[in-house]
Amino acid sequence: MVTFLTGYQTTVSSDTILETEDNYTLEGKIAPRFHNEGTTEVTILNVVVKPGEMFNCSATTFPMQGTINIIMPEGGKLVCIYNSLVKKEC
Numbered sequence: 001m002v003t004f005l006t007g008y009q010t011t012v013s014s015d016t017i018l019e020t021e022d023n024y025t026l027e028g029k030i031a032p033r034f035h036n037e038g039t040t041e042v043t044i045l046n047v048v049v050k051p052g053e054m055f056n057c058s059a060t061t062f063p064m065q066g067t068i069n070i071i072m073p074e075g076g077k078l079v080c081i082y083n084s085l086v087k088k089e090c
Contacts, residue, residue, distance in 0.1 A: 008085045017078040023067040029082040030064070032057045038077035044070050049078075 034055040036042050042049045045068055049055045
């Protein structure tokens, strides 16, 4: 109902990260969830995420700002799934 009243809708997107990101952007992302799909441990915000595990970066329904540090050893694969607000076309 809120999106109907404001003229916005949400979309779901994903990013695949295969190397260390010193400044992975959270700009505009809503409730990003990181899934470790690789064969090695990945470090997100100083938290070790083992293969097959998920790291939930936010539980809010508001678009985020800023960046985070992701340390990815060779052989790592991280998938970030998030929502975004987009203006509905008339």
